[in-house]
Amino acid sequence: MPSSSGRALKWEVLSLLKERDLPDLLKQLTKYPPQRVINPLIGALCHREEAVRLRAAIALGEVVSRLAQKDLEAARVVMRRLMWMLNEESGGIGWGVPLAMGEILARSPSLAAEYAHILISYLREDGNLLEFEPLQREVLWGLARLARENPKLMRQKGALRYIRPFLDSPDLQVRAAAVSALGLLADSDSVSKIKQLIGDQTGVPVPEGDQWRIRPLGSLVQEALLRLGSDSAAAKDAI
Structure with missing residues (x-):
C-alpha cells in the first residue's frame, strides 16, 4: 500500500490522472484507502485541463462509492463537502x-x-x-450520467420538469446536455422541442468515457429521438 506524504500523494494522484488509461487509473486507486485519495481527487476537479477534471470526477465516483459500501456516513461527509463547494459562501x-x-x-x-x-x-x-452556464452544463451531464444508471429514480425525483426548460437555454452546450439527459430519461413530452434542434450541426463537447469528444448537436438529437422511438427515419438522417 502506498504510504506517501500528503504533498507527495497529491502529485502521485495527479500523475495517475494524466498518464494512466481509465481502467488502470481506477485499479491503481484501489491500492489506497479511499479516504486518503479523496482530497487529491477533489483538488484535481479544478485542474486547468478539462480532461483531468473529468477523470478526477470519474475516479472520485469510484472511490466514494467504494467508501459508501464500508462507511456510508463517511461517504455522506464527502457529499456534504461537495455541496458546500457549490455554495456561494464557499468563495x-x-x-x-x-x-x-x-x-x-x-x-x-x-x-x-x-x-x-x-x-x-x-x-x-x-x-x-x-x-453560471458552465456549471449548468456540468449539472445536466451529471444528471445524464445518473439517468443512464437509474432513470426510474430520476423520474421519481421529478427531474424531467426541471431539465426540460434548459432545451431553451441560450447556451448551446447547455441545450446539448439537456437533450442527452431527456433522451436517456425517455421523456416523450420533449420530443417536439428536441426535434427543433435536429438540423443543428454545431459541434459541442460531450463526455464519452474519460474524454470530452466534439459531437454535432444533431447527432445527440438523433440518439435522443431513437431512444424515444420517435421519428426514427428523420433521426437516422439527422447526421
Missing part, C-alpha cells in the same frame, strides 16, 4: 463538482437515494439554481 466556483456528484450517485444506489434530489435542485429556480 469558489465548484468546477467539476456536479460531474463528480453525478458519477458518485450513478455508482452508489444508496447515495443516489439520498442525494439525487440535491443534484436536481441545482436546476431549480425554487431550489439551488446555479446561474
Whole structure:
C-alpha cells in the first residue's frame, strides 16, 4: 500500500490522472484507502485541463462509492463537502463538482437515494439554481450520467420538469446536455422541442468515457429521438 506524504500523494494522484488509461487509473486507486485519495481527487476537479477534471470526477465516483459500501456516513461527509463547494459562501466556483456528484450517485444506489434530489435542485429556480452556464452544463451531464444508471429514480425525483426548460437555454452546450439527459430519461413530452434542434450541426463537447469528444448537436438529437422511438427515419438522417 502506498504510504506517501500528503504533498507527495497529491502529485502521485495527479500523475495517475494524466498518464494512466481509465481502467488502470481506477485499479491503481484501489491500492489506497479511499479516504486518503479523496482530497487529491477533489483538488484535481479544478485542474486547468478539462480532461483531468473529468477523470478526477470519474475516479472520485469510484472511490466514494467504494467508501459508501464500508462507511456510508463517511461517504455522506464527502457529499456534504461537495455541496458546500457549490455554495456561494464557499468563495469558489465548484468546477467539476456536479460531474463528480453525478458519477458518485450513478455508482452508489444508496447515495443516489439520498442525494439525487440535491443534484436536481441545482436546476431549480425554487431550489439551488446555479446561474453560471458552465456549471449548468456540468449539472445536466451529471444528471445524464445518473439517468443512464437509474432513470426510474430520476423520474421519481421529478427531474424531467426541471431539465426540460434548459432545451431553451441560450447556451448551446447547455441545450446539448439537456437533450442527452431527456433522451436517456425517455421523456416523450420533449420530443417536439428536441426535434427543433435536429438540423443543428454545431459541434459541442460531450463526455464519452474519460474524454470530452466534439459531437454535432444533431447527432445527440438523433440518439435522443431513437431512444424515444420517435421519428426514427428523420433521426437516422439527422447526421
